[in-house]
Amino acid sequence: MxxxxxxxxxxxxxxxxxxxxxxxxxxxxxxxxxxxxxxxxxxxxxxxxxxxxxxxxxxxxxxxxxxxxxxxxxxxxxxxxxxxxxxxxxxxxxxxxxxxxxxxxxxxxxxxxxxxxxxxxxxxxxxxxxxxxTVILSILNHDSAIAAAASRMSSAAGGRRLIEMGARRTHELAAVASARAAYVGGFDSTSDLAAGFRYGIPTVGTSAHAFTLLHDSERDAFRAQVDSLGRGTTLLVDTYDVAEAVRSAVEIAGPGLGAVRIDSGDLLLVAHRVRQQLDDLGARDTRITVTSDLDEYAIASLAAAPVDAYGVGTQLVTGSGxxxxxxxxxxxxxxxxxxxxxxxxxxxxxxxxxxxxxxxxxxxxxxxxxxxxxxxxxxxxxxxxxxxxxxxxxxxxxxxxxxxxxxxxxxxxxxxxxxxxxxxxxxxxxxxxxxxxxxx
Amino acid sequence: MxxxxxxxxxxxxxxxxxxxxxxxxxxxxxxxxxxxxxxxxxxxxxxxxxxxxxxxxxxxxxxxxxxxxxxxxxxxxxxxxxxxxxxxxxxxxxxxxxxxxxxxxxxxxxxxxxxxxxxxxxxxxxxxxxxxxTVILSILNHDSAIAAAASRMSSAAGGRRLIEMGARRTHELAAVASARAAYVGGFDSTSDLAAGFRYGIPTVGTSAHAFTLLHDSERDAFRAQVDSLGRGTTLLVDTYDVAEAVRSAVEIAGPGLGAVRIDSGDLLLVAHRVRQQLDDLGARDTRITVTSDLDEYAIASLAAAPVDAYGVGTQLVTGSGxxxxxxxxxxxxxxxxxxxxxxxxxxxxxxxxxxxxxxxxxxxxxxxxxxxxxxxxxxxxxxxxxxxxxxxxxxxxxxxxxxxxxxxxxxxxxxxxxxxxxxxxxxxxxxxxxxxxxxx
Known part of the structure; x- marks a missing residue:
């Protein structure tokens, strides 16, 4: 073959x-x-x-x-x-x-x-x-390093979903191998389409800050995304003011909004506030994904936070040290x-x-x-x-x-x-x- | 194109x-x-x-x-x-x-x-x-990290030759990009043939401990290598006893022996002893290459040692931290x-x-x-x-x-x-x- x-x-x-x-x-x-x-x-x-x-x-x-x-x-x-x-x-x-x-x-x-x-x-x-x-060592040394980090992160996540999103932090083909190794180590999905293509790993991803900035307002951006991707999508809520973004998100997508993503700030604090706000708005099933510079320690420290999924990049593809x-x-x-x-x-x-x-x-x-x-x-x-x-x-x-x-x-x-x-x-x-x- | x-x-x-x-x-x-x-x-x-x-x-x-x-x-x-x-x-x-x-x-x-x-x-x-x-960031984030480490190492080497030999410590294609980035950062050559093929970077390499162990004695191994690669080759002298290996090496290749390589031990001490021994044996032009877990600090610390070339692996391709x-x-x-x-x-x-x-x-x-x-x-x-x-x-x-x-x-x-x-x-x-x- x-x-x-x-x-x-x-x-x-x-x-x-x-x-x-x-x-x-x-x-x-x-x-x-x-x-x-x-x-x-x-x-x-x-x-x-x-x-x-x-x-x-x-x-x-x-x-x-x-x-x-x-x-x-x-x-x-x-x-x-x-x-x-x-x-x-x-x-x-x-x-x-x-x-x-x-x-x-x-x-x-x-x-x-x-x-x-x-x-x-x-x-x-x-x-x-x-x-x-050399070729045997290249492959095993790289892939095993990533899988070891992934395994620690998946222990720390305790059953919550883990998304590999480190492609931009490593060589473009090391990224594909990293997504594969992360999956072996317990991750659930990847943002890297080449890894989906090559290995059949589930892929995910919705939007970045650039999408919000492209539009004339955050509300325009959310409306455009929901129109195109449906209310099950994940809206990124930290481009401007998080509380206002969450309010707009639920208003535009309805309480059936799939998820919100938080990519900056004090994730423990912000996740609690956002969960409370979502619940108050009736969006009790809307999930929270966090994605800012996470490693196994940060994941563990968020165990008590109302977080549904972690997106991990740099620390995963660099083997967490x-x-x-x-x-x-x-x-x-x-x-x-x-x-x-x-x-x-x-x-x-x-x-x-x-x-x-x-x-x-x-x-x-x-x-x-x-x-x-x-x-x-x-x-x-x-x-x-x-x-x-x-x-x-x-x-x-x-x-x-x-x-x-x-x-x-x-x-x-x-x-x-x-x-x-x-x-x-x-x-x-x-x-x-x-x-x-x-x-x- | x-x-x-x-x-x-x-x-x-x-x-x-x-x-x-x-x-x-x-x-x-x-x-x-x-x-x-x-x-x-x-x-x-x-x-x-x-x-x-x-x-x-x-x-x-x-x-x-x-x-x-x-x-x-x-x-x-x-x-x-x-x-x-x-x-x-x-x-x-x-x-x-x-x-x-x-x-x-x-x-x-x-x-x-x-x-x-x-x-x-x-x-x-x-x-x-x-x-x-993603593809732009993957390339620049990876290659610039390696080049930055290479640049520090090439400053530290102060004009002595630097060989990139980290392929086995990173993804097989990241290795090729690493050799390229190391060259940009001031390295002189690579052991990675794919990097020679792809980018025309000069390639080097002679033998490993396995070659010595394959033969019935170290002398047999040295003789086989010199017979095949000529006396300008680099003989690896730390499989058994270094002093004995250096003696055998010069005896077999003659004082025109190209170089010896030391891959373990206290490099500062061993390099001084080997230089003295080579000089005593009349092999004044035989060069010394060292290759054991080097980074920019180790390279700098060997400035006073009689070393002619450094081979750098792990710390280079992992961006030295x-x-x-x-x-x-x-x-x-x-x-x-x-x-x-x-x-x-x-x-x-x-x-x-x-x-x-x-x-x-x-x-x-x-x-x-x-x-x-x-x-x-x-x-x-x-x-x-x-x-x-x-x-x-x-x-x-x-x-x-x-x-x-x-x-x-x-x-x-x-x-x-x-x-x-x-x-x-x-x-x-x-x-x-x-x-x-x-x-x-």
Whole structure:
């Protein structure tokens, strides 16, 4: 399947250049030294969660599968590599025939993770695996960062609706991926039409201050909007005086007005006043949406306010202080032949970044009540203990993708995985990872 | 020109869905109320710089021009909007014929900016201008954030080479835009091949720890790399013991070894030791590249270390603490007819976000020595004062792009603009914007 078949508004003819140059030069040197086809295992993991965070959220797995499938070298790309002498002719020939033919296992999308969790395991020849490093990390590091912020916000919102509206605060295509990751993390809809087009996420949106300013009066603007979009629309009431705007809104749309939106000011205070005013005007079912610089803390602080929906922008698409994860892609085992026995490997420089060598399994151990109590990571045979819920699932088998799923499946999986964590996982306060990672 | 003609690895058939839904519903309501063709002026500006920053850097302007040119509605997009009932039939007909036919002026790419600087001014009918809000902000907010971080890092590096290597820490296409913005901000090269392909930015990269671990010994790995890439290559010396690796590296490549890379540990200490060792081994021209979690402060702190090049990843592509700018796109003036006299407009809700109404010019006032002393922003006729260097240049005239330029022009412009600021602009310490903004 080509990503274009999925209705991608931005066609991705190839993902092969979303790659750091050293991956190509390593392939060249390995082809020449005869080590390129050594059987190899790479794993994606983090050494730590962002400071103070209790859990991470795996997101982007579906996009990784698209990227692996489209990792191909068309003549234009080969020509570029030749012209700039990035690699030699033998390597170009090898690249021209590239298709990933190995296996990928991973945590399914939406699952939570902890330091050391082997989120993705890529197996095949050294050369075919090493090339995928950058594109896999780009996707998982970005999407998981956004999903983690979204998950905290959706806990804080406690069932109230969450609208992703951060497109203007991030790269235009990162925005589409952010809307997708936010949905996985528990958001309900997005303002980003490309995300609706590409992933079928519900889209929402009605009007901005510019629409009010365009008209000769606020009343003219409200009348124009209600005439065109119906009384179920959301009117923006903070361009001039909020109380007057609410009065006009209900007068023009009637008490069946769908919603009002407040985008500035002291939201707690203003929401209470607006609710009272709407109720007094008989518009008891008119909802209140708030949308000004919200993050998980602001959402939580509005729990006592009569707010029906939150629109979140900047803080969501920038990961609420943590715009990226620290996932790395490391060679953990390799053979000395294409099919030989795997030997664990790990970097060992003094005082340096430490890694656990060896091909790993991972499981979540639960107590008698089904509450998670540890992330267990091991090498060797997978234990048959029923208290250990195995976390790695097959995603790609011999180059064939075997784990496509609707985005709702990832969203539901996330909500279930989060619910199975100890209660303190959803506290917003800073703390340690809510589960310890045990190496066995 | 289609962006595909520029060698874009990711074809952008249309940018029309990089849009928040409310822009479409506003167009629908305005078409119905007869206000859609009112002559309108929108401006992009920020109310503040990120906390502690002394200046901002305009980046992404070239990408904005591509986006405006490709903002078109093909049948697939129209079909999506119809199927999901985003807008009504009359609006779909209008969208199907959409071509931006107005004027855009702006700060040229690479120029510095301050709070209130009218970075971009978009003029045309309300409907044609309002649709561009999200895509313009996405590009400028992202790219300018990265360029601002890059600019601080390039000041701190004081002429040493800077390599952008953050692709794995951000969305795969944000990475390409980040490499571009970093180049504008003063970086010299990138590891991201897509950025080399798309924008002609010089690319670099040799090997990772995985390459050493793949081989039976570090010496085998070094030999394989030198055999394939030549002695001018960069060998990574911190997989096991650094001193032993440096000894092996020079022994295998000879004293003509191009460079060594250090990716972990106390870089100041290790760089000194490695330099001494290289010199003792006669490899006096072998360069040292360092690449571990650098930001502008770490770069500055290594000024006294014998380092030749810095590779920067995470902190660059996340804007060194400020991954987005707070640029907004506001209606500042409009007529009541398609060609009538402009009337300034501005949001005025109490305690709310404040804007200056009116179509603006902007200039940098310089003192007798040519050092900038104020950002001057005004409405009305542009003053003919020679001390006021006018900042807005035409980018699009009646829908036609008039300001394409090579990326090097933006890079050189940035270096010149930064050099004309007061000296304190390039201090890394937190402070107020280095120029005051004066409204006249």
């Amino acid at each position: 080509n990503t274009a078949d999925l209705g991608l508004p931005v066609d991705v003819p190839s993902t092969a250049l979303f790659t750091d140059q050293y991956e190509f030069t390593m392939v060249q040197a390995a082809l020449r030294s005869g080590t390129a086809d050594r059987r190899s295992v790479f794993e994606v993991f983090t050494r730590r969660l962002p400071e103070g965070r209790r859990y991470g959220v795996v997101a982007g797995t579906g996009r990784v599968l698209d990227a692996v499938e489209n990792f191909r070298f068309d003549p234009g790309v080969i020509g570029f590599l030749r012209e700039h002498a990035i690699v030699d002719g033998a390597t170009l020939d090898w690249l021209a025939g590239y298709r990933f033919s190995g296996d990928i296992w991973g945590y399914p999308e939406g699952e939570v993770y902890f330091p050391g969790s082997p989120i993705l395991r890529v197996e095949g020849s050294f050369a075919e695996c090493v090339l995928l490093e 943590h715009p990226t994860c620290s996932m790395v892609y490391k060679l953990v085992a390799r053979a000395t032949t294409p099919t030989g026995a795997l030997q664990p490997v790990a970097k060992k420089s003094l005082g340096a970044k430490y890694s656990h060598g060896g091909r790993k399994w991972a499981a979540r151990r639960t107590d008698a009540e089904g509450v998670a109590e540890a992330e267990v990571v091991g090498t060797g045979p997978v234990p048959a203990d029923p208290a250990l819920r195995q976390l790695l699932v097959p995603l790609v088998e011999r180059g064939r993708i075997v784990a496509r799923e609707p985005l709702d499946a990832a969203r539901e999986r996330h909500i279930a995985a989060r619910a199975a964590l100890p209660m303190s996982a959803v506290q917003l306060s800073r703390g340690e990872p809510v589960l310890p990672t045990e190496y066995v | 289609n962006t595909a003609d520029l060698g874009l690895p990711v074809d952008v058939p249309s940018t029309a869905l990089f849009t928040d839904q409310y822009e479409f519903t506003m167009v629908q309501a305005a078409l119905r109320s007869g206000t859609a063709d009112r002559r309108s002026v929108f401006e992009v500006f920020t109310r503040r710089l990120p906390e502690g920053r002394r200046y901002g850097v305009v980046a992404g302007t070239g990408r904005v021009l591509d986006a405006v040119e490709n903002f078109r509605f093909d049948p697939g997009v129209i079909g999506f909007l119809r199927e999901h009932a985003i807008v009504d039939g009359a609006t779909l007909d209008w969208l199907a014929g959409y071509r931006f036919s107005g004027d855009i002026w702006g700060y040229p790419e690479g120029e510095v900016y301050f709070p209130g600087s009218p970075i971009l001014r978009v003029e045309g009918s309300f409907a044609e201008c309002v649709l561009l809000e 400020h991954p987005t700018c707070s640029m907004v796109y506001k209606l500042v003036a409009r007529a009541t007819t398609p060609t009538g006299a402009l009337q300034p407009v501005a949001k005025k809700s109490l305690g709310a976000k404040y804007s200056h109404g009116g179509r603006k010019w902007a200039a940098r006032r310089t003192d007798a020595e040519g050092v900038a002393e104020a950002e001057v922003v005004g409405t009305g006729p542009v003053p003919a004062d020679p001390a006021l260097r006018q900042l807005l240049v035409p980018l699009v005239e009646r829908g036609r792009i008039v300001a394409r330029e090579p990326l090097d022009a933006a890079r050189e412009r940035h270096i010149a603009a930064r050099a004309a600021l007061p000296m304190s602009a390039v201090q890394l310490s937190r402070g107020e914007p280095v120029l005051p903004t004066e409204y006249v």
